[in-house]
Structures are given as structure tokens and as C-alpha cells.
Amino acid sequence: MAKEIERRFHLKDDSWRGLTEGEWLKQGYLSVERERTVRVRIKGEQAWLTLKSNISNVSRHEFEYPIPLADAETILAAMCPLLVEKKRYRILHGGHLWEVDEFFGLNEGLTLAEVELAGEDEAYARPDWLGDEVTEDPRYTNAYLSKHPWPSWGRD
Amino acid sequence: MAKEIERRFHLKDDSWRGLTEGEWLKQGYLSVERERTVRVRIKGEQAWLTLKSNISNVSRHEFEYPIPLADAETILAAMCPLLVEKKRYRILHGGHLWEVDEFFGLNEGLTLAEVELAGEDEAYARPDWLGDEVTEDPRYTNAYLSKHPWPSWGRD
Numbered sequence: 001m002a003k004e005i006e007r008r009f010h011l012k013d014d015s016w017r018g019l020t021e022g023e024w025l026k027q028g029y030l031s032v033e034r035e036r037t038v039r040v041r042i043k044g045e046q047a048w049l050t051l052k053s054n055i056s057n058v059s060r061h062e063f064e065y066p067i068p069l070a071d072a073e074t075i076l077a078a079m080c081p082l083l084v085e086k087k088r089y090r091i092l093h094g095g096h097l098w099e100v101d102e103f104f105g106l107n108e109g110l111t112l113a114e115v116e117l118a119g120e121d122e123a124y125a126r127p128d129w130l131g132d133e134v135t136e137d138p139r140y141t142n143a144y145l146s147k148h149p150w151p152s153w154g155r156d
Numbered sequence: 157m158a159k160e161i162e163r164r165f166h167l168k169d170d171s172w173r174g175l176t177e178g179e180w181l182k183q184g185y186l187s188v189e190r191e192r193t194v195r196v197r198i199k200g201e202q203a204w205l206t207l208k209s210n211i212s213n214v215s216r217h218e219f220e221y222p223i224p225l226a227d228a229e230t231i232l233a234a235m236c237p238l239l240v241e242k243k244r245y246r247i248l249h250g251g252h253l254w255e256v257d258e259f260f261g262l263n264e265g266l267t268l269a270e271v272e273l274a275g276e277d278e279a280y281a282r283p284d285w286l287g288d289e290v291t292e293d294p295r296y297t298n299a300y301l302s303k304h305p306w307p308s309w310g311r312d
């Protein structure tokens with residue numbers, strides 16, 4: 001059992017590009033509800049099944065189990081109508097690991113940065129390329145994006 | 157990956173009792189949809205996470221993964237609002253393994269028998285205690301029963 005605190009941000013500019021190599025992620029959802037999600041993710045030759053319970057916007061329980069790649073491919077193809085495809089860049093800054101996700105497929109054009117913290121009030125150094133925080137906006141979760149791709153949102 | 161063919165029946169009488177020892181099962185659902193279910197099950201000191209895709213009423217895909225007991229207990233308590241509790245009796249008859257489920261908790265009073273077959277048209281010997289087949293009635297799935305306990309159904 002793990003409790004995960006994440007903060008999520010827009011990107012201010014492209015100056016994060018070139019800091020690190022990205023890796024492809026493909027994932028789908030067996031269940032997307034407000035209280036919990038069930039996700040299958042493939043990264044390279046590895047795959048995982050992940051359960052997340054949404055306790056609040058920034059704090060939640062998470063259980064993750066490795067599964068055979070062939071199972072994950074069948075599950076994504078046969079049981080997950082909505083897929084999220086993205087390239088993930090892992091960037092170390094000020095002692096924290098930042099993950100920049102560049103979305104493709106239905107969410108092409110969207111880029112988000114996330115940092116995982118030990119507690120909701122833990123301090124962190126802001127990289128220069130960091131934009132506005134969107135942690136409190138549930139539309140920026142991958143689960144929501146799988147159902148409502150970003151280009152379909154009405155722009156304010 | 158496995159493809160599972162199950163037929164489900166009422167019990168005609170209590171003559172199956174005493175043929176075998178039963179074992180307690182406690183399970184909950186992270187997702188119950190017409191197309192797929194995600195189940196957590198505890199049997200004694202063991203626990204599993206199971207994904208089922210409903211292809212038709214009698215034929216479906218199933219993926220099952222063992223998970224730590226402590227995880228399963230937390231998931232059932234924190235993420236599964238609806239639980240199914242039952243005692244399962246495994247009875248060998250005519251070369252097939254029959255599972256008789258006696259429900260407790262919210263579904264107390266209901267008893268069902270299931271047999272797993274290699275194909276939808278595989279022949280099987282009917283035990284004397286077997287009642288009417290309910291395979292085509294989706295209300296008798298454990299997923300449905302978790303949401304709509306049997307005593308709450310209107311009796312015809």
C-alpha cells in the first residue's frame with residue numbers, strides 16, 4: 001500500500017526539452033469513476049495494473065502490480081475502449097523528480113508536468129519551465145483525459 | 157489469458173450438503189459494468205485481483221493475478237462499497253467440477269451451482285440436486301448481486 005501526493009502543472013515554455021530522453025507509455029482504463037480508477041499501462045516490454053483511490057485531489061491510495069506484457073496488450077485491445085498515449089520525460093530538479101508528459105493520439109498538443117511529494121505541504125523548487133498549477137482541476141487527470149480528450153474541451 | 161465458459165443453476169434441494177467441506181470467500185468489485193468487471197477476492201490467507209470481460213453470457217475472457225492479503229483487505233475496506241460473502245463447496249460429479257455457492261451477508265438465502273466447461277456446447281452430467289439453469293439471467297452474476305442483493309429482487 002502506498003499513499004501518493006502529486007502536484008500537476010502546465011508548462012511555461014519548451015526549455016525542458018533536451019534535458020532528458022523520453023519514454024513511450026500506452027495506457028487504458030478498465031474503470032474511471034470519481035472514487036477510483038483501474039489502469040493498465042505498458043512501458044517498453046513491461047506492464048502494470050494499477051488501482052487508485054481518489055481521497056482528495058492531491059492525496060490518494062495507490063496499488064500497483066506487474067502483469068505479463070501479453071495480458072496487458074489483450075486487456076488494452078479488448079477491454080479498454082479509451083487509450084492514452086504519451087512520451088514521459090523524467091527530470092531531476094532541486095532534489096525532486098519531475099515527470100513531463102507529452103501527449104499524443106487523441107490528446108496531442110497537451111503537455112503536463114507532475115511532481116510526487118511526501119506530504120501535501122512539502123516544499124519544492126520550481127523549475128524555470130514550470131507554468132500554472134492545475135492540481136485542483138480534475139480534467140487534467142489521465143483518467144478524465146481518456147474519456148474527454150483535451151482538444152475537445154471548450155477553450156475559455 | 158484464459159477463456160472461461162460457465163453455466164449457472166439453481167439448486168433443486170439440499171442433497172448436495174455434506175458431500176464436501178466449504179470454504180469462505182469474501183469479494184468486492186472495483187468496477188461493475190456490462191462489458192467488464194474488476195474483482196478483489198480473499199480466500200483464507202490468499203487474495204486475487206481478477207478482470208473479466210463479458211463477451212456473451214456464457215463465454216468471456218478472464219485475467220487473474222495474486223496480490224498481497226494486506227492489499228486486498230485495504231482495497232475491500234477502502235475502495236469496494238459493495239461486498240459479496242459466500243461459502244463455496246467444490247463437488248466433483250461425472251468428470252466435472254461443480255461449485256456450489258451459499259451466500260451470506262446481504263445475499264443470505266441464495267444458493268447457486270456453477271460448472272466450468274471447455275466450450276459452449278460441451279456435454280455434462282446433471283447432478284440429482286441440480287435445479288433450473290439461470291446462465292442467461294445476468295442478475296445471478298456476483299457482480300450484479302453485489303449491487304442488487306437477491307432479497308431485494310421482486311419475486312415473480
